[in-house]
Amino acid sequence: MKIVLRPLAFGVLLSLAACSSPPVRYHTLVSPALPVSPTSPVPFVIEMLPVGVPAQLDTQNVIIRSGNSSIAVLDNDRWLSPLGDELQTALSTQITQRLGTQDVAGLAREEDKPVVRILVQVRRFDSWPGNFARLDAHWSLSTRQGEERRRIVCSSHLIQNTTGDYTQLFAAWQDLLARMSAQITTTAIRWSASGTGTCPS
Template sequence: MKHTALFLSLAVIASLSACSSPPVRYHTLLAPASPAATTAHSVPFFIDVLPVGVPAQLDTSQLVIRQGDSGAVVLDNERWLSPLGEEIRTALFANLVQRLHTQDVSGLIRPTDIPVVRIHLQVRRFDSWPGQSVAFDADWSLSAVGKGDERERLLCRSQFTERAVGDDSAMLHAQQQSITRLAEHIATTAARWMPDRQGTCLTPPPQP
């Protein structure tokens, strides 16, 4: 009887704890597809988006937000659907595929008759201040993959800040917009660089 009573007591405590704990919410950087972002014609190359590097302090499934100049808070109940690096990669290649009207051949056998541009992204900063802004800073490179193309590379950098005035949804939208702007920058550059490998890093028009 004592063991039964103890078990029932523990079950009640666990049940009460579960009821009092806030639910875990999951988020993604993959924004809804925008028809306006699609190019009118397919580009004559495929893309290969490599795994994305992110700062160690952000390499977690929980959302990390900034407080003031030096504070940071890990939100245990606000989580990404996948690790942050994979979230960024998924959102980036989906956006690029739509903008360039091409195919991501990551993990597939590389075609021999169609050029491939390999995209390597290293995020240096992805800081979010709720109710204020989201700051994004990343280095990235384009590499033409194919016979005789091994040394043809272009190294670029993207830096921008998105306003995040409002509630938590405004911050998440600003984070998605950061990846959207990055994809616009990469797509614009790749479309002009790939034909003759003579272009330079190009920045899209400023956001209004």
């Protein structure tokens, strides 16, 4: 009986090993390389509002382009949080570091310090391994001082060529978000100081 059971048990273990799924890999859009803090922090705080993304992309699964009209949902590669949350965290981290200020979203505010609200709506979050990563977004800055309200609406259209397989896309996405946060930061500084400003070209 023992002689029969041992090979049988060994065969069951081999079957279980063959059926086990590969491990899930988690990714983040928050870059480990933060920009240098400014020498003179700005005299305002920011409120980074939730980032809007197309409904079909607001998931934890990483979605990439696999052809001109086809996409692939990577079951074993996922964002650390839903895509909209990842974008909000990454942009908040970059912008506060560049401005030398604080994101007061969800916190009590200082009444004597202006708040610049940042709203971002992503229109296109496209990636094609070995080809490009692309980010199209509209964003606005708004502030209120007493009865006065001011607002500026801009957009970012960014693309970065990529090589290699899909694993190279994550660094490209971090770079694109760093570029967009730089555009938002520069606009916020000029606009808050003068009351007028122009969007990045």
